[in-house]
Amino acid sequence: MLRGSMVALITPMMEDGRIDEAALEALVEFHLQHQTDAIVAMGTTGESATLTHKEHRHVVKRVVDLVKGKIPVIAGTGSNNTVEALALTEAAKEDGADACLLVTPYYNKPTQQGLYQHYKFIAEKVAIPQVLYNVPSRTGCDLLPETTARLADIDNIVAIKEATGDLERVKETLARCGDRLDVFSGDDATAMEMILMGGKGNISVTANVAPQAMHDLCKAALAGDRDTATTINNQLLGLHQKLFLEANPIPVKWALHYMGYGSKGIRLPLTEFSEKYHNELLAAMKMAGINR
16 A cells, blocks of 8 residues: 655645645645655654644644545654554544554653554554654664564554665665565655665655656666666755755755745744755756756
């Protein structure tokens, strides 16, 4: 069910921080038209950390309603509070999400056993496909391959989003549990190589602004067509880099505003994309064939 280019969707906002409903609808349609393979609502790129629980649930449900079953919707439901993550996961299932993405508990620095018990508890309580999400650069917590392999034995834990950008880590994870658990990239710059190694897709920031190209890249890589995948990836390399000139999703929200999808709204403590970087990102967009 979950394969290919899965966009880590932004949450468009007005200048005053309110959710921009019209822009959200337009973005979902943009992805449906350009063959995005799945939408992740309320992940890191969706500013899940600064939305209230009510808003979080609203965005997930709205995306589900807009997609109308055409592609899978994955709801970000992770938290460093296990009970809170459980509640968000239950709500996502109730609201029609096809799967959930659960980031490792940040800040509290759990042990590997703590991580195992956290994910096991939620998986056993909510019968919905669940995707582990490892991004130690943000969380200060690293889900190790041996723990991932233990979790792969739980039926509804179906995949891991590995966002370390470490291909040796991916190789180890694939060796330990690739026949029991799908591995997705969470790092656009190394996604092509990960898929060619045996990964099943990419949860992508770049796909926000270049959905068709990311779909085509993932499709080629899944087919083992390195030449085609490399040609596309070379056009996107600038985006993979420049969309992280400041903390995600600051640059990508600005890029989508430039493309006509919503205002420049973003919530504190994040701030608007610094003007000194505009030309660098615009050059990368031009290289990728993106215009207003």
